Amino acid sequence: MIHKYDVLIVGAGGAGLRAAVEIPKEYTCAVISKVFPTRSHTGTAQGGVCAALANEEDDSWEYHAFDTVKGSDYLGDQDSIEVMCQDAVRAVIELEHMGVPFSRTPDGKIAQRQFGGHTKPENPNDPNSRRLPVKRACYSADRTGHVMLHTLYENCLKNQVKFFSEYFVTDLILEDNICKGIVTIDIATSEIHVFHAKTVMFATGGFGRVFRITSNAHVGTGDGCALVYNAGLPLEDMEFFQFHPTGLWRLGILVSEAARGEGGILRNKDGERFMERYAPTVKDLAPRDMVSRAILTEIREGRGILGSDGTYYINLDLMHLGKKLIDEKLPEITGFARTYLGVEPTKESVPIQPTAHYAMGGIPTNVDAEVIADEKGTIVKGFYSAGECACVSVHGGNRLGTNSLLDIVVFGRRGGKKMVEYLKNAEHTEFKVDPAEKTRTLLDGVLNKKGTENIAKIRREMQEVMMDKCGIFRNEKELGEALVKIRELKERYCNASIQDKGVIFNMDLMEAIELENMLELAETIVVSAAVRTESRGAHSREDFPKRDDVNWMKHTFIWKPEDGKDSEIKYKPVTITRYKPMERKY
Amino acid sequence: MQATFRVLRYNPEKDNKPHFEDYTLDVHPTMTVLDVLHQIKWNYDGTLSFRRSCAHGICGSDGIKINGKNALACSILLKVINLKKVVTIEPLPHFPIIKDLIVDMTDFYQKLETVKPYLIVNNPAPVEGERRQSNEDAEKLFESAKCILCACCTTSCPSTWSDENYLGPAALLKAYRFVFDTRDEASDERLDIIDTPDGAWRCHTIFNCNACCPKEINITWHISQLKKAVSTREL
Structure with a gap:
């Protein structure tokens, strides 16, 4: 079946829904999602969305931009960061106008709390003075992402946006540098649906499921990024993957930074507040990459706490916050601790470990969410991307907490606006070849596979090798081993078969295609990590422990190699406006 | 084991x-x-x-x-x-x-849409800044806003089983979320929608919804507030 739309948005998380809200009624718009919209991963974001509203104390967007640049370890493009931080105030107010039920200050404004890496200078007249934590994260208890996602979905209902839920995207139709549409499978029937469109936006989310311990939903398999890569477009900065310091031990379920923003403290087995040694000024509120490294260093140096299964964890101490504050401001995450670990946070410490959380890299775009085809910035016509799957790059080497919920609404909207502008002179460009052909081959291939390999086993091995050899600390030897392993797994995938051969809700089939996507992305992560011989942000090389601004103030672009060849890598310089790179101390 | x-x-x-x-x-x-x-x-x-x-x-x-x-x-x-x-x-x-x-959750999602599950405001938003709301008023919405639309409540309800037109606890909870939002200006419209035999009145306080809600929302209480709002509004 072929559908025709002016605008097609793939992904119904915050970025996709915000873009959809932006499309006026005179254009037809459809949103495709592999899950019902409110199941999207945006809903799991907890702590807040940041904007220098200055509702609780003095603040300015310039401070926010400075923090984001510094947090990115100077890899973020400063022009894009300025756009985001300047637009943040309007974006959050707009969310309130749309209906997000925010927590409030005593005078009825949106309440704000502290968050890692968000600071302001002690002396407002001296930008170089010591920087102290600032209340910049706007929140709704610890369910900020949940209420944002639901509010955006509700606004789409109000605007009568057309949804195709439980449709799985299998192909991106790109001919002569023009994006013409996408191909999907209706999961309920396995029927192929082609969507012919004038503009397409990918808001397909991240790929944390590449790693064994992750905060990401099962749907976080990077399908959009993999399709872009397979279509011959590059991916940017894939080596930068954020590990959130506080995942529940063994499970990886996120314990929001809000827990530390409200005063929670990390302690090692001696009860020591070890972050005082790593970040003397902001302590537990240092950016995530630094806290994750500190936790792993404590464990490696024998100061972790030995768990029942022989693995180590660190304690997150919330007890001193008192039951009232915990129940009012952190109900959801303390609920997780109770349910999943049987720990009562008002009386005991919560065992935590770093968890794979967020892809800073992804589909390269400019500041208007237009996808770019190369390191020179050549625009792919009619193709847009926003949210975690995109790399603008505002997060650079390391994203600050609360900047992701901001990113999705700022760039989702900008992408929406740019699509509308493009539509004024856009046509449906005819397909040159049968767009469904590749998907038919894909389906036949997966359904008729006869090998003995098992999808779940290959996925497990991929997740383990990525965690063990391409995680928080990396080195040449282990990255080399990881690459060999990933390529071996790709070979083995060709010999894997699935048990479910049916057409109705074939979850086996979905998992197989998702694994194929993740194996491609895992390879790009390992290759990109191996070429970057420096440590910056979330990318820590034990064999190159220093940041190298002379050689590496640049973004990595990786293209899919032809069979048997090495990946093609090129670089794009970081855009610097006013913030000179300096040592990153907190 | x-x-x-x-x-x-x-x-x-x-x-x-x-x-x-x-x-x-x-x-x-x-x-x-x-x-x-x-x-x-x-x-x-x-x-x-x-x-x-x-x-x-x-x-x-x-x-x-x-x-x-x-x-x-x-x-x-x-x-x-x-x-x-x-x-x-x-x-x-x-x-x-x-x-x-x-x-198949189609019916569940359609009923949700029946209660106009979005903020309706006729007056323009302030040119600068947010609409003010006291934290106390905001917190009145939080429990209902916790809902994750899992349908555990609606499908556990004997009134749902016996009346295919019943809106069900989840849709009514969503109605509460907006009826009691001090920013919303369409409470009356929504109360009209639920003031029917298949709306709030079909809730016979059986409490199955409360007993199984994974987010521990006291759904029956929220529905009772809607009933109260319907009964006490101006004619």
């Missing part, structure tokens, strides 16, 4: 009607029911199908019936289940089964 799970299976391509299949596997008390389903799928029978996403009780995908009670598969740990007996796992009741544990 070992435990046996009796899982409802139905593949319309092969089966005339749903049937149960037993799976006995090694488990430990800290596993969730979702872990069990994944174990079955990944190690024994790849055809077993169910919805899931976040795996920690926020996305609302994996509402199912465990030993007769609606719950999220990812939020029930085996340690709270008596594993000495066979554990029965079924799809949510009342909705048509698409396959195995996957049900």
Whole structure:
């Protein structure tokens, strides 16, 4: 079946829904999602969305931009960061106008709390003075992402946006540098649906499921990024993957930074507040990459706490916050601790470990969410991307907490606006070849596979090798081993078969295609990590422990190699406006 | 330790009607029911199908019936289940089964849309800044805004089972979310929608919804507030 739309948005998380809200009624718009919209991963974001509203104390967007640049370890493009931080105030107010039920200050404004890496200078007249934590994260208890996602979905209902839920995207139709549409499978029937469109936006989310311990939903398999890569477009900065310091031990379920923003403290087995040694000024509120490294260093140096299964964890101490504050401001995450670990946070410490959380890299775009085809910035016509799957790059080497919920609404909207502008002179460009052909081959291939390999086993091995050899600390030897392993797994995938051969809700089939996507992305992560011989942000090389601004103030672009060849890598310089790179101390 | 799970299976391509299949596997008390389903799928029978996403009780995908009670598969740990007996796992009741544990939720989502689940304001927003709301008023919405649309409540409700037109607890809870939002200007419109025999009045305070809500929302109380608002509004 072929559908025709002016605008097609793939992904119904915050970025996709915000873009959809932006499309006026005179254009037809459809949103495709592999899950019902409110199941999207945006809903799991907890702590807040940041904007220098200055509702609780003095603040300015310039401070926010400075923090984001510094947090990115100077890899973020400063022009894009300025756009985001300047637009943040309007974006959050707009969310309130749309209906997000925010927590409030005593005078009825949106309440704000502290968050890692968000600071302001002690002396407002001296930008170089010591920087102290600032209340910049706007929140709704610890369910900020949940209420944002639901509010955006509700606004789409109000605007009568057309949804195709439980449709799985299998192909991106790109001919002569023009994006013409996408191909999907209706999961309920396995029927192929082609969507012919004038503009397409990918808001397909991240790929944390590449790693064994992750905060990401099962749907976080990077399908959009993999399709872009397979279509011959590059991916940017894939080596930068954020590990959130506080995942529940063994499970990886996120314990929001809000827990530390409200005063929670990390302690090692001696009860020591070890972050005082790593970040003397902001302590537990240092950016995530630094806290994750500190936790792993404590464990490696024998100061972790030995768990029942022989693995180590660190304690997150919330007890001193008192039951009232915990129940009012952190109900959801303390609920997780109770349910999943049987720990009562008002009386005991919560065992935590770093968890794979967020892809800073992804589909390269400019500041208007237009996808770019190369390191020179050549625009792919009619193709847009926003949210975690995109790399603008505002997060650079390391994203600050609360900047992701901001990113999705700022760039989702900008992408929406740019699509509308493009539509004024856009046509449906005819397909040159049968767009469904590749998907038919894909389906036949997966359904008729006869090998003995098992999808779940290959996925497990991929997740383990990525965690063990391409995680928080990396080195040449282990990255080399990881690459060999990933390529071996790709070979083995060709010999894997699935048990479910049916057409109705074939979850086996979905998992197989998702694994194929993740194996491609895992390879790009390992290759990109191996070429970057420096440590910056979330990318820590034990064999190159220093940041190298002379050689590496640049973004990595990786293209899919032809069979048997090495990946093609090129670089794009970081855009610097006013913030000179300096040592990153907190 | 070992435990046996009796899982409802139905593949319309092969089966005339749903049937149960037993799976006995090694488990430990800290596993969730979702872990069990994944174990079955990944190690024994790849055809077993169910919805899931976040795996920690926020996305609302994996509402199912465990030993007769609606719950999220990812939020029930085996340690709270008596594993000495066979554990029965079924799809949510009342909705048509698409396959195995996957049900057709179209009716649920449509009813949600009936109550106009979005902020309606006729007066323009302030040119600068947010609409003011006291924290006390905001917090009145929080419990209802916790809803994850998992449908555990609606499908557990005998009024739903007996009246196919009943809006159901989830849609009514959504109505509350906006009726009691001090920023909203369409409370009256929404109260008209729920002031019907198939609306709030079909709630007979059976409390099944409360008993199974994975987010521990006191849904019946919220519906009672709607009834009160309907009864006391100006004629």
